[in-house]
Amino acid sequence: MSSSTQAQRIVLAARPQGEPTATDFRLETVQLPAPAAGQLLLKTLYLSLDPYMRGRMNDAKSYMPPVGLGQTMVGEVVAEVVESQLAGYAAGDLVLAHSGWVSHALSDGQGVRKIDPDTAPIETRLGVLGMPGFTAYAGLREIGKPRAGETVVVAAASGPVGSLVGQLAQRSGARAVGIAGGTRKCAYVKDVLGFDVVIDHHAEDFADQLATACPDGIDVYFENVGGPIWHAVFPLLNPFARVPVCGLVADYNGSAAVSDGLSVAGLMRGILSKSITVRGFINYDLDYCFGDFLKEVGPAIKQGEIEHLEDIVDGLENAPATFMGMLKGKNFGKVLVRVGERR
Numbered sequence: 164m165s166s167s168t169q170a171q172r173i174v175l176a177a178r179p180q181g182e183p184t185a186t187d188f189r190l191e192t193v194q195l196p197a198p199a200a201g202q203l204l205l206k207t208l209y210l211s212l213d214p215y216m217r218g219r220m221n222d223a224k225s226y227m228p229p230v231g232l233g234q235t236m237v238g239e240v241v242a243e244v245v246e247s248q249l250a251g252y253a254a255g256d257l258v259l260a261h262s263g264w265v266s267h268a269l270s271d272g273q274g275v276r277k278i279d280p281d282t283a284p285i286e287t288r289l290g291v292l293g294m295p296g297f298t299a300y301a302g303l304r305e306i307g308k309p310r311a312g313e314t315v316v317v318a319a320a321s322g323p324v325g326s327l328v329g330q331l332a333q334r335s336g337a338r339a340v341g342i343a344g345g346t347r348k349c350a351y352v353k354d355v356l357g358f359d360v361v362i363d364h365h366a367e368d369f370a371d372q373l374a375t376a377c378p379d380g381i382d383v384y385f386e387n388v389g390g391p392i393w394h395a396v397f398p399l400l401n402p403f404a405r406v407p408v409c410g411l412v413a414d415y416n417g418s419a420a421v422s423d424g425l426s427v428a429g430l431m432r433g434i435l436s437k438s439i440t441v442r443g444f445i446n447y448d449l450d451y452c453f454g455d456f457l458k459e460v461g462p463a464i465k466q467g468e469i470e471h472l473e474d475i476v477d478g479l480e481n482a483p484a485t486f487m488g489m490l491k492g493k494n495f496g497k498v499l500v501r502v503g504e505r506r
């Protein structure tokens with residue numbers, strides 16, 4: 164049927180030392196053959212850029228293997244089926260796939276999921292109604308377990324995970340205290356997302372402001388960031404507080420302070436004496452909640468009860484710079500790269 168397709172991809176050219184730089188990535192052009200029997204040819208519409216990708220650039224043991232040098236950077240996409248040689252799919256279908264940082268990909272259908280553009284805007288499937296939104300929902304429901312009247316604190320509060328954590332906490336009757344970087348993000352968290360309080364972590368008296376914002380202590384701290392924010396939060400945790408450990412973005416470039424006054428012994432003493440629950444999780448550990456997530460959060464988004472924001476950049480070639488910016492807080496909302504247009 165079709166002939167070969169010229170595709171672009173971004174590969175890992177070098178392993179970053181600290182912050183990634185442009186030379187750690189390489190844009191390549193490749194020819195993809197026509198799909199064979201059992202294959203799909205996918206055209207990327209949106210590529211999701213997520214903080215976890217920084218960890219995949221390291222040659223280190225983790226919950227997933229690293230990206231190899233010269234290999235395509237990993238990532239989830241919304242794609243259009245251009246040509247199908249796989250039963251159950253037709254040209255024009257829209258799907259979620261793990262194609263990585265590419266304009267086009269061949270797939271055998273593994274990990275591919277059809278999406279219906281009439282139920283929700285397709286870009287939300289990579290954000291509030293996708294992996295980050297699910298992470299917020301599942302971590303809060305299964306580990307945070309907020310109750311009415313409790314105080315829930317979350318940092319990176321304007322991003323796709325944090326923004327949903329705070330809004331869901333409030334739907335449980337809890338107070339939501341957001342932490343974000345800069346005036347614009349803080350205004351959004353307070354005025355649009357409707358958090359009860361927001362604090363700028365760049366403020367010199369950040370720890371004092373946090374204590375003032377939490378006069379009854381902290382019952383749930385949804386950990387997205389680590390570093391100095393964790394140090395300000397820890398003394399404020401109440402007995403029986405719950406800490407879903409979701410991410411440590413302040414440390415992904417290896418820049419967090421090594422010694423800042425909270426020893427392992429001090430940490431463990433606090434956890435013991437206050438009966439605190441600290442539990443790390445990767446979203447797929449909790450995938451048994453996914454059906455409930457779609458049932459509860461999907462309609463709330465459709466009815467405009469849950470706010471969300473996408474930060475969309477055009478062009479695959481801009482993915483590296485956008486990704487590097489996100490790790491430094493330059494994004495404003497869920498980071499997506501618009502790679503191609505729907506036919």
Ligand code: NDP
Binds near residue numbers: 213320323343364494
């Ligand atoms: P965001 O879109 O919110 O982007 C990351 C944000 O982190 C930045 O915008 C910035 O916001 C903040 N940040 C970066 N560096 C620092 C720093 N040094 N100190 C304080 N804040 C900083 O990200 P997501 O919503 O996609 O992800 C949030 C967290 O959740 C990440 O840690 C991510 O790795 C984790 N995650 C974990 C998953 C899991 O399965 N466990 C799944 C998905 C995400 P600001 O400018 O407001 O500070």
